[in-house]
Ligand SMILES: Cc1cc2nc3c(=O)[nH]c(=O)nc-3n(C[C@H](O)[C@H](O)[C@H](O)COP(=O)(O)OP(=O)(O)OC[C@H]3O[C@@H](n4cnc5c(N)ncnc54)[C@H](O)[C@@H]3O)c2cc1C
């Protein structure tokens with residue numbers, strides 16, 4: 316593709332920065348990417364982030380647009396259903412939908428390496444151990460501090476901050492424009508544990524997102540290519556702090572996650588839980604995402620969300636599609652593209668941040684395994700009944716590119732339908748139950764109901780049991 320002659324500096328070589336670089340190089344821009352950490356491709360382990368992630372439709376579409384979907388997907392593990400772990404150890408699968416509707420467990424480090432390699436192959440200059448310390452958005456200049464504490468100043472036509480939730484570019488923007496900003500740490504933190512293979516085989520069913528919903532405490536497990544599962548325990552910090560001894564730790568798991576103990580292995584649980592500090596979870600919303608014609612923030616730098624919808628990376632990847640489409644629409648004219656990007660993306664990014672927080676609050680307060688099952692089976696039941704009009708919220712978010720804010724609007728409509736149904740269905744079910752169970756007493760008042768009571772009772776029980 317012909318070069319535009321314009322130079323773009325991307326700050327942050329994480330998932331969104333590296334992908335964004337590929338999009339922009341593909342458009343013919345001269346792109347340089349500056350990352351404060353060392354090159355992760357030379358590191359064995361990268362700490363401080365979730366080890367694997369759920370990749371869904373939005374993220375895959377973005378990867379596809381830069382020709383990387385197959386390379387990422389071939390290394391991922393499909394998860395076609397949730398596997399809900401009950402307190403008594405019962406496991407119940409609930410499919411995500413049709414055969415083509417699955418999420419993928421992908422390794423974060425591998426994904427970041429694929430993106431960095433692709434960026435390099437597209438002629439992008441990658442500079443590691445360069446930490447952004449200042450931006451001049453009027454003159455298009457950025458100053459980086461290098462590992463030896465020397466500084467380097469770089470001029471460019473556009474600075475894009477993909478430097479994560481604690482973005483330095485966003486902080487610099489705050490000094491230059493009226494940037495509204497809000498953040499919220501939630502009371503929950505998380506610790507990651509590992510389920511190792513048993514006799515060199517996966518210790519649990521593979522193609523599932525394993526979920527242990529325990530209201531205030533939630534645990535999930537996503538499979539890895541090396542037959543381990545990365546298991547994440549979400550719990551309020553006060554609860555982590557209350558586990559003072561290794562006995563406390565095991566007693567806690569025996570009480571809430573008994574079936575996970577043989578999987579995680581008692582010694583590993585004690586070791587990991589006593590030596591790993593719980594990590595915080597933050598939600599960040601801000602506006603605008605641009606300043607002037609030379610500054611923009613994307614990904615977690617613009618909208619960090621709690622991970623209770625598995626959408627943060629997917630949303631950041633979709634940011635790259637939105638920018639690319641606007642570059643097309645306004646022929647790479649940044650004076651038009653940047654305000655249009657804020658205008659278009661803010662409503663959706665805010666929606667998914669709020670949806671993730673809504674999910675967290677709902678799951679934390681009212682979702683145990685029974686209710687999780689009921690909600691999801693009801694969703695799947697209604698979708699079968701009204702395939703055109705009932706699309707479960709999770710399906711819309713994870714398996715379509717319906718704009719996030721439209722997903723919320725549809726959820727509100729569906730909530731109204733559920734309320735109406737419950738006002739009519741529940742009395743109906745109760746009424747039928749009364750008739751069936753009390754028919755002998757009320758029999759003399761009404762003519763014989765042409766009911767085969769036992770059959771109806773069985774089918775009614777089966778109907779109710781299916782949901783519990
Ligand atoms: C526990 C957990 C589970 C998650 N699970 C999922 C999931 O299943 N699915 C999903 O879609 N999302 C998930 N996410 C969210 C996902 O991790 C983030 O949305 C994603 O990493 C955001 O990518 P990013 O590139 O915007 O930011 P980051 O990944 O934070 O990358 C920012 C980069 O910028 C660099 N940087 C920072 N400051 C500077 C500076 N001053 N100068 C230069 N470089 C700098 C950093 O070193 C980093 O490399 C999860 C998050 C957590 C915490």
Ligand SMILES: Cc1cnn(-c2ccc(OCc3ccccc3)c(C(=O)O)c2)c1-c1ccc(Cl)c(F)c1
Pocket residue numbers: 369397418524526533534535549622623624625674677678682686687690691709
């Ligand atoms: C990493 C990842 C990818 N997707 N999801 C996810 C999120 C929410 C879901 O339902 C919300 C709901 C269930 C029941 C009632 C209300 C809402 C479902 C689902 O429907 O399977 C899947 C997660 C995830 C992340 C953290 C926790 Cl704690 C968790 F449980 C799952």
